[in-house]
Every structure is written in C-alpha cells, then in structure tokens.
Amino acid sequence: MIKKILALSFIFICFFISCSGDGDSESSQSSATVWEQKSQMLENWADNFILPNYESLLDNLFSLEESISVFNNNPNQQHLDNVRYGWLEAYKSWQYVEMFNIGPAEQTFYHLKMNVFPTSVVNIEQLVASGDYSPLDNSPYNSAQGFPALDYLLYGLSENDSEIISTYTINVNYRNYLAEIIQRMISNTSYVLDQWSNYRTNFISSTENTATSSANKMTNDFIYYYEKGFRANKFGIPVGVFSAGNVFPEKVEAYYSQNVSRTLALEAMNAIDLFFNGNGSYSLKQFIDNFATDEMSNLSSEINDQFDLARTSIEGLDQNFVNQLNTDFLQMGITYDVIQAGTVLLKTDMLSVLQIATDYVDADGD
Amino acid sequence: MISNINIYLKKSTESSKLAVFRICFGLLMLYSMVRFWSKNWIHTIYVEPKFHFKYYGFEWIQSLGSFTYALFIICIICSILITLGLWYRLSIIVFFLSFTYIELIEKTTYLNHYYFVSLLSFVLIFLPASSCFSIDSILKKKQYSQVPKWTTDSIKLLMIIVYFYAGLAKINSDWLLEALPLKIWMPSKYDIPLIGETFLQYEWVHYLMSWGGMLYDLTIPFLLLNKRTRMIGFFLVLFFHLFTAILFPIGMFPYIMILSALVFFDGQTHDKIIKLLKRPISVFMKKSKAVIIEKLSTFEYKRPKLILITLAIFFLVQIVVPFRYVLYPSELFWSEEGYRFSWRVMLVEKIGYTTFKIKNKDTGVIFEAPCTNMLTKVQTKQMSFQADMILEFAHYLGDYYKKQGLHNIAVFANSYVTLNGRPKEQFIDPSIDLLSIEESFKHKVWIIPYKYDIKGF
Numbered sequence: 001m002i003k004k005i006l007a008l009s010f011i012f013i014c015f016f017i018s019c020s021g022d023g024d025s026e027s028s029q030s031s032a033t034v035w036e037q038k039s040q041m042l043e044n045w046a047d048n049f050i051l052p053n054y055e056s057l058l059d060n061l062f063s064l065e066e067s068i069s070v071f072n073n074n075p076n077q078q079h080l081d082n083v084r085y086g087w088l089e090a091y092k093s094w095q096y097v098e099m100f101n102i103g104p105a106e107q108t109f110y111h112l113k114m115n116v117f118p119t120s121v122v123n124i125e126q127l128v129a130s131g132d133y134s135p136l137d138n139s140p141y142n143s144a145q146g147f148p149a150l151d152y153l154l155y156g157l158s159e160n161d162s163e164i165i166s167t168y169t170i171n172v173n174y175r176n177y178l179a180e181i182i183q184r185m186i187s188n189t190s191y192v193l194d195q196w197s198n199y200r201t202n203f204i205s206s207t208e209n210t211a212t213s214s215a216n217k218m219t220n221d222f223i224y225y226y227e228k229g230f231r232a233n234k235f236g237i238p239v240g241v242f243s244a245g246n247v248f249p250e251k252v253e254a255y256y257s258q259n260v261s262r263t264l265a266l267e268a269m270n271a272i273d274l275f276f277n278g279n280g281s282y283s284l285k286q287f288i289d290n291f292a293t294d295e296m297s298n299l300s301s302e303i304n305d306q307f308d309l310a311r312t313s314i315e316g317l318d319q320n321f322v323n324q325l326n327t328d329f330l331q332m333g334i335t336y337d338v339i340q341a342g343t344v345l346l347k348t349d350m351l352s353v354l355q356i357a358t359d360y361v362d363a364d365g366d
Numbered sequence: 367m368i369s370n371i372n373i374y375l376k377k378s379t380e381s382s383k384l385a386v387f388r389i390c391f392g393l394l395m396l397y398s399m400v401r402f403w404s405k406n407w408i409h410t411i412y413v414e415p416k417f418h419f420k421y422y423g424f425e426w427i428q429s430l431g432s433f434t435y436a437l438f439i440i441c442i443i444c445s446i447l448i449t450l451g452l453w454y455r456l457s458i459i460v461f462f463l464s465f466t467y468i469e470l471i472e473k474t475t476y477l478n479h480y481y482f483v484s485l486l487s488f489v490l491i492f493l494p495a496s497s498c499f500s501i502d503s504i505l506k507k508k509q510y511s512q513v514p515k516w517t518t519d520s521i522k523l524l525m526i527i528v529y530f531y532a533g534l535a536k537i538n539s540d541w542l543l544e545a546l547p548l549k550i551w552m553p554s555k556y557d558i559p560l561i562g563e564t565f566l567q568y569e570w571v572h573y574l575m576s577w578g579g580m581l582y583d584l585t586i587p588f589l590l591l592n593k594r595t596r597m598i599g600f601f602l603v604l605f606f607h608l609f610t611a612i613l614f615p616i617g618m619f620p621y622i623m624i625l626s627a628l629v630f631f632d633g634q635t636h637d638k639i640i641k642l643l644k645r646p647i648s649v650f651m652k653k654s655k656a657v658i659i660e661k662l663s664t665f666e667y668k669r670p671k672l673i674l675i676t677l678a679i680f681f682l683v684q685i686v687v688p689f690r691y692v693l694y695p696s697e698l699f700w701s702e703e704g705y706r707f708s709w710r711v712m713l714v715e716k717i718g719y720t721t722f723k724i725k726n727k728d729t730g731v732i733f734e735a736p737c738t739n740m741l742t743k744v745q746t747k748q749m750s751f752q753a754d755m756i757l758e759f760a761h762y763l764g765d766y767y768k769k770q771g772l773h774n775i776a777v778f779a780n781s782y783v784t785l786n787g788r789p790k791e792q793f794i795d796p797s798i799d800l801l802s803i804e805e806s807f808k809h810k811v812w813i814i815p816y817k818y819d820i821k822g823f
Contacts, residue, residue: 033556033563034553034554034556034563034567035556035557035563207557208557209554209555209556209557210557236734240733241733241734242733242734242735242736243733244724244726244731244733244772291553293549293550293787293788295787295788295789296787296788296789299789343719344719344782344790345790347717347719348717348718348719348782348783348784348790349784349789349790351717352550352715352717352784352787352790353787354554355550355551355553355554356554364477364615364616364617364618364619365477365614365615365616365617
C-alpha cells in the first residue's frame with residue numbers, strides 16, 4: 001500500500017514538473033527569472049549605492065579631518081569656515097549612507113555612533129573636561145559623538161565665532177575632543193567599508209525570499225529609514241507629532257548650525273528617491289513594475305509622485321527648521337503628513353507587491 | 367427515524383482505530399509543543415509582550431508570564447500520557463484545558479489549526495481512546511476490541527466539517543475568478559527548488575491550484591468515506607498537505623491532517639499498524655511478566671446519553687458558527703466580522719498599517735501615539751488589519767495615557783489595509799473616537815465599508 005502511494009506520488013510530481021517545463025505557457029513575468037532580477041537588484045545596490053556612498057562619505061571625512069588638524073594647529077576664522085564646510089559636505093554624504101544599516105554597519109551599531117540627535121551637551125562637556133574618551137564606546141554616549149557632536153563643537157560653543165575660536169585657542173581639551181570625534185568617525189566608517197569587501201559576496205548571493213535574505217533585509221531597512229530616520233527624526237519629533245502638542249526646535253538635525261537642516265533633509269529625500277528608482281539600474285521600482293497586479297500597476301509612479309510632493313513641501317519650508325518651528329510649526333506638520341502618506345504607500349501597497357517577509361516575524365500561519 | 371438513530375448508535379467498530387488515533391495525536395502534540403518551545407516562541411509570544419490581545423468574553427484569561435513554560439510542560443506531560451494511554455481521561459482533559467488556555471492568552475496568534483486541536487482534544491475527552499493498546503488497559507486488565515461506531519465517526523465528522531467549510535469558503539470571486547491570493551503569493555516562492563522558478567510563476571498554475579484546492583476541500587471527505595475511493599483520497603491528502611507544507615509556513619497543520627485522515631481507514635489497517643507498533647515493544651515486554659488482560663468485546667459507556675447530547679450540541683454549534691458572518695452587512699474579507707472559527711484558510715493576503723492619534727479633549731491638542739515599543743512585531747502586524755484588535759489596543763492606549771494624567775482624551779485610528787493585491791484603502795473611520803466604542807458582537811459601523819465587492823461564501 002505504502003509503495004503504491006509512493007509510486008503514485010512520484011508519477012504525480014513528475015507530471016507536475018514536466019508541465020512546468022512547458023515553454024509556451026503564458027508567463028506574467030519578464031524574461032529574466034526572479035532570481036536574476038533579485039541578484040541584479042542586489043548588485044546594483046551594493047556596487048552603485050552602498051559601496052560608493054560609503055566611499056564618498058569616507059573621502060569627505062578624511063578631508064574634514066585635514067581641515068580639523070589645520071584648524072587645531074592654528075584656530076582662526078578661515079580655518080573654522082573650512083572645517084564647517086567640510087563638516088557639511090560630509091554630513092550631506094552621510095544622508096546617502098544612513099539607510100544602509102545592514103551587515104557590518106548593523107553588527108557594529110555604526111549608525112548609533114554617527115547621527116543620534118539631539119546631541120548631549122552635558123556628556124560632551126564632561127568628556128572634554130575629563131580627557132578620558134573611553135565612555136564613547138558605550139551607548140549612553142552615542143549622542144556625544146558623530147555629526148551632531150561636531151555640530152555643537154563647531155557652532156554651539158558660543159553665539160559668536162570669535163569666542164568659539166578663542167575657546168579652541170585657549171583650551172587644548174576642545175581641540176583634542178574635536179580630533180577624537182573625527183578620528184572615531186573615520187575609524188568606524190573605514191571598518192564598515194573594509195568589512196563590506198568581504199560581506200559584498202554574501203550580500204549579493206543571498207537572493208532567496210526569507211526574513212534574513214539581503215533583499216528583504218535591505219527593503220525593510222529602507223522602509224525603516226524612511227519612517228524613522230527621515231520622517232520621525234527630521235520632522236515628526238521636532239514638530240511634536242509624538243508629544244502632546246509641544247514643539248521641540250532643539251531636536252532638529254544640525255540644531256546648532258541652524259541653517260542647514262533643510263539642506264540635509266533634501267539630500268536625504270534625494271537619497272531615498274535614488275535608491276527607490278535605482279538610478280537607471282534594477283531597483284525596487286523595476287521589481288514593483290514587474291510584479292504589480294493590474295490594480296497596482298501605477299504603484300511605482302504613485303510612490304514617485306508622493307516623493308515629489310514631499311520634496312516640494314520640504315522646499316517650501318524655511319532653510320532653518322528652527323525658524324520654521326518658531327514661526328509656523330503647522331507648516332512643518334503639513335510636510336510631515338505628506339511624508340507620512342509615503343510611509344503608508346511603502347508599508348502597505350509596496351510590501352503587498354514585493355511579497356517579502358517583513359521584519360523578523362517568525363511564526364506559523366494557516 | 368428514531369429507530370434508525372438507535373440502530374446506528376448500537377453499531378460498533380474496531381477499537382484499534384481510536385488507539386492509533388490517540389497515539390498519533392499524542393505524538394504530534396508532543397512534537398508540536400517541543401517544536402514551539404525550541405523556536406523560543408513561548409518567550410516571544412507569551413512572555414515578552416507587555417500587552418496581550420484577548421478574545422471577546424475571555425478578557426479574564428491572565429497571561430502567566432514565565433509560568434507559561436509550566437503550562438507547556440503540563441501539555442507535554444499530557445501528550446506523553448495520551449500517547450501511552452496512561453490515565454487517559456484525566457490527561458486529555460488537562461491537555462484540552464491547558465492547550466486552550468494557552469491559545470486564549472493571545473489573540474494575534476490565532477490559527478485555525480490551533481483551534482482545530484482545541485476542538486479535537488475536546489471531542490477526545492468523550493471517546494474511549496485507551497480501551498485497547500494502552501497502559502490503562504494493562505492496569506485495568508481489561509481491553510475492548512470494539513467501541514461504538516459513533517466515537518470514530520465524531521472524529522470523522524469534525525474533519526469533514528473542517529474540510530467542507532474550508533472548501534465552501536474558497537467559493538468566492540477572488541479565489542476562483544482571480545486566483546487570488548495565490549497569484550500574489552506564488553511568484554514570491556521562486557526560491558523553492560525545481561518548481562519555484564518555473565511552475566509557480568505561471569498564471570494558469572495559480573488558477574489550477576485555486577480550483578484544485580477548492581475541489582479538494584469539498585470532495586476529500588467523501589473520497590475518504592467511500593471505501594472504493596479511499597486510497598486515492600488518502601493519496602490526495604498526502605500530496606495536498608505535503609505540497610502546502612513546502613509552500614507555506616504552516617507548521618504542524620499538514621501533518622496533523624495527514625495522520626488524522628487515517629481514522630477513515632478500516633479496522634484491518636489499524637490492526638496492522640498496531641501490530642507494527644507492538645513489535646518493538648514486545649521485545650521489551652518479554653523481560654517483564656506477561657500480564658493477563660481480559661479481552662472484552664464492546665466498550666460500553668456508563669452514561670452514553672449525556673455524552674451523546676454534549677457531542678450533538680457541540681457539532682450543531684460547529685455547523686452553525688461558520689455561517690454567522692451572514693448576520694453582518696459588511697464585506698467579510700475586509701471587516702473580518704465572523705471570520706475566525708470558520709475554517710477560512712489562505713483566503714486573504716492582507717497588509718495593514720495603523721497609527722493612533724490621541725486627542726486631549728481639554729486642550730484640543732492632538733498627537734500620535736508612539737506605540738512601536740508597546741507591541742511585538744507579530745502583534746503589530748496582526749493588529750494593523752483587524753478591527754477588533756485595533757479597538758482593543760485603542761482602549762489600552764487610552765488607559766495608558768489616563769495613567770499618565772491625561773484623563774479627558776479621545777483615541778483615533780489612522781488605518782490603511784491592502785486586501786488581495788488591491789490598492790490600500792482606509793480601514794477605520796478616522797473621525798471615530800474608539801474610546802467611545804465597546805467591543806461587542808454588533809456590526810462595527812466604524813469600519814469604513816470596502817469599495818470592492820467580493821462575491822461568494
């Protein structure tokens with residue numbers, strides 16, 4: 001009896017496989033197989049986004065380090081301006097990296113050491129005074145380093161530049177701390193980039209559809225970044241979306257320099273747009289276009305339209321988000337809502353089309 | 367009519383059927399429990415969450431925290447005892463109670479096959495499944511070769527209900543006319559060897575699977591009942607459930623259904639299975655003293671009427687409950703009013719995204735509740751598209767903020783859901799203060815009606 005069943009099953013399975021070999025049957029997909037499409041996408045992400053973006057960030061950090069060492073040797077207005085310029089350039093390139101919290105970056109908690117704001121002035125001052133920087137390895141001191149710490153050190157020590165310069169001239173501790181922070185940013189970034197040269201192979205070969213495969217993790221990271229790093233950190237939290245009606249100008253990105261918060265947000269918007277559309281190569285957009293049901297065939301353009309609306313809305317804000325919040329925070333609330341409409345699209349329609357296992361939800365279904 | 371019933375109730379069948387069923391059930395439950403534990407789900411589902419979603423009417427069920435492990439240990443011990451047929455009646459009662467208690471702790475993990483296990487263990491309480499090939503029969507020095515036929519038939523009936531209703535539910539426009547949601551799911555299974563890249567990518571395959579699945583569910587009970595088609599039926603059971611086991615993360619369900627289907631086979635087959643099982647045991651038994659067991663013919667209940675009435679009511683409820691959805695005017699797949707406990711499996715692909723706004727009614731200030739840390743990912747995922755859970759969580763948020771000193775508040779939900787690949791629609795009326803609404807069996811008017819119409823059962 002058992003033998004009969006086994007034989008029958010075998011015949012049945014053979015039948016199914018032979019059917020599946022039929023070339024003439026209508027296929028809803030493009031000629032490339034799903035595997036091929038996924039691996040094209042992963043290669044595009046690794047080689048045209050992740051690696052070059054980390055490299056350009058690292059280059060900018062090296063230039064910044066140089067300006068800082070010049071400034072530390074001879075603190076003056078021109079050198080301070082150069083440091084500030086280098087900081088902004090590096091900060092802009094950071095916007096193209098923040099969403100890639102995957103692999104070596106995730107393992108080393110790299111992101112938490114680069115851009116947690118608002119920065120902790122108390123912690124910074126404590127470390128500056130003590131000269132012992134080992135606490136920076138611990139998570140409570142995440143907000144005492146990275147770009148937000150530099151923001152404070154370059155703009156926040158005093159209202160006017162000459163006092164800032166004299167602080168550095170007089171107090172070697174500030175010079176040391178400044179050098180320490182850029183050093184750590186460089187070594188942390190180099191470490192991640194170095195590891196990526198090995199990790200890349202794993203990354204692009206993990207093309208299956210599981211919660212831990214690269215495309216799924218990266219898509220989740222992308223959505224998470226849009227929702228948290230972009231939507232909440234840059235807009236929602238400062239405008240008080242999550243707190244009972246209080247506005248928090250001091251929680252905007254680059255609070256001390258004040259004039260660049262919009263610039264950084266627009267760079268981030270651009271990074272999101274580029275990543276989604278793939279910059280001419282295989283991306284989430286192509287994947288959506290190939291797999292969307294008829295009802296959802298407009299989804300990728302709908303998402304792009306929403307990105308455009310968000311961009312336009314951000315452009316309409318004051319270049320200094322602190323001013324915006326102090327004069328007309330409701331306008332920023334509107335921008336938040338436009339961005340939020342994008343979150344809804346990404347987290348419902350896009351996930352429905354992509355059919356990827358979201359996050360690490362590990363449970364049986366039925 | 368009545369005499370027919372009486373004749374039927376006097377019919378008997380081989381007790382080996384129940385013994386084999388008991389052993390399979392015990393072993394499967396043992397494995398399920400150990401598997402659940404080994405995946406650390408006891409922690410992530412029952413211990414870790416700060417808040418548990420409760421079934422309506424069962425809000426009094428307390429989560430036991432770390433003591434949930436004890437509940438699982440009890441279930442494991444009971445499974446072993448059930449397998450051995452030792453203190454059977456007590457162990458199946460305790461198993462039913464502890465297993466059901468576990469399921470009632472957290473609603474977001476509702477699965478039809480857990481519900482099936484609860485129901486099955488309830489039915490098993492009333493069946494003499496340890497009347498042969500059990501330690502009980504050795505201890506009592508009594509074994510019965512026959513049991514009333516209605517005992518095995520009640521297991522069959524439960525399975526027939528499950529299959530038939532599952533099939534009925536598949537008769538809807540999405541499943542049959544659009545091959546949804548299989549059309550969405552199958553292309554994403556490209557990583558399954560051999561068939562993933564080829565077979566599963568074709569649209570005609572999605573239709574074949576949809577129609578095949580519906581026909582399978584509707585006909586399989588009859589194929590198994592009829593002696594002449596039983597072999598082909600069981601072969602289909604094997605094929606269907608193993609195939610779905612490969613395709614979907616459905617845990618133990620396929621194996622439970624496959625082994626349960628054995629109950630449809632005749633007594634000879636079961637006698638053979640028991641002979642097979644006896645072989646390794648007899649090697650061990652030779653060393654001990656042979657026990658003389660009195661061999662009796664038919665097991666007789668002390669109070670058969672009470673048990674028959676209990677089971678009759680039970681099955682009546684089972685037959686009626688899946689149809690309760692007709693009492694609600696809303697689109698069933700969208701609102702899920704009357705969706706659970708009805709053997710609706712694999713019918714919808716849903717993704718939801720729900721955020722909550724808190725309004726301070728004294729000041730008019732509105733803010734979004736940052737609730738990501740309050741729920742686990744599994745809970746968030748499930749809550750986001752199920753209205754009763756959204757309501758329950760809204761009340762939890764209300765209590766939370768009241769404790770924070772905000773007494774006069776309203777809670778609103780911004781909820782969007784995609785259903786079977788259609789673009790997202792707003793799910794909950796965002797202007798309704800959910801704190802003003804209490805859970806009930808009444809139609810939820812605060813669910814925005816779905817703009818699409820899905821026809822069928």
